[in-house]
Amino acid sequence: MKQEELLKKIKNLMENTSKGKIKWDVLVQSTEYNDKKYVETDEDGIEWTIDECYVNYFTENVDPVFNMITYEMIRSNGSETHTTTFVFFPPLGIRFFNLRTLFPYSIKADTMVTQSVHMLWNQLLELAKNKNPNISIDANPAEISVEEDMDIILGNSK
16 A cells, blocks of 8 residues: 555545444553563663664554554663554464564655544544444453564664
8 A cells, every 4th residue: 555545534534433434353462561561772882772672553444454463562761762663464364473574565664654644533532532342442461572683673664
């Protein structure tokens, strides 16, 4: 899917979600609340705490069925935060979180795409907080996998 198509698709999904026409099944895995944090030190001696978050946005209420997975790696040193985001459109049979498996299904996610996905997330989160029956969010802790996948992340985040 091209970026322009995705922006239009997300806008349409958000409008139809607001009208109550779409039921969402959202799966989240994040390292954000893990007690043990992954920390790396860069060449300048600055320590960065790294968190990862996968989100699977799924609905059967559109044609074709919408199955999008996003990945965010958030690096923070206390005063700065850097985020790397990937967007994937895997086949319906792939609804699990593994960067190496998902990467062949990635699309280029510029700032506009990233912001649109974030707006969809915020909309769904707000509806879930208000107990909207059309929104199901299942959030689970995840183990950090950034060590295994750093070559993919760094090689493709430019």
